[in-house]
Amino acid sequence: MEIDDRELVRRVFAGQTDDFRTLVDRHQQSVFRFASGLLGNREEAQDVTQEAFLAAFLNLSGYDASRAAFSTWLFTIARNRCLNLLKQRRPIAIHKPDSIGGVSPADPMISQELSQQLDRALAALPVEQRSAFVLAEIEELPYAEIARIERTSLGTVKSRIHRAKQRLQSLLEPVMRESK
């Protein structure tokens, strides 16, 4: 029988620190994916994931299981770390990804190029839209949970995701037209 997060947190808090590994194994992939989507960089995503888990371990006494799931709390920590990192970064000149025409997604090489274009488009989104989009589309979290992580209203989350999708769709449209 799988032990739930709440029980694992209780055990770690009681001194059974080895049980923290189960929490790490259970959530590292989703936290890494989220950080990766938000930062667009594997090494930084690895650092953020590591820092998020260490911060969670150090501040475990501050976690209130009655208010949020452990994963929500962890995502909130990771999100804050990512935002701090993005603030520290120098503004990177991103090529305006408005033109991705002339490619056909059927070709694997071109498909890869398209994937990179979409990555660039994601990186060009405002950070709030990017974060909400990654949590919704890549992590497939419910909107209510995203609202808790983003500390905003459900309406705002929906609007951010909608705008992010619109933007990505507008970038994808020329490609689709070309391929038809």
Place this chain on the structure above:
Amino acid sequence: MTDQPYEQWLAERREVSPPPALADQIMSQVAELESQRRALWWLRVIQRIEQSRAARWGRVRRSASDWLLAVCLFTACCPVGVLLRS
């Protein structure tokens, strides 16, 4: 957003995995933090003992000095009293 290239890109992003050694790295740092925390706990215990001993010693020292002062005053005043009575 049901277009195939987008779905393919999304599927690729959902498959992104952290490096295999990441969990071990995190747990070794957790173990380090835990040993530091234990060391700190012992340090605090020792500090408390030291502080309480010092406080006790301080109290003893204060009462000893009070007692010494009383003796000095008594011995200083006693001959005067004896002289006055005589």
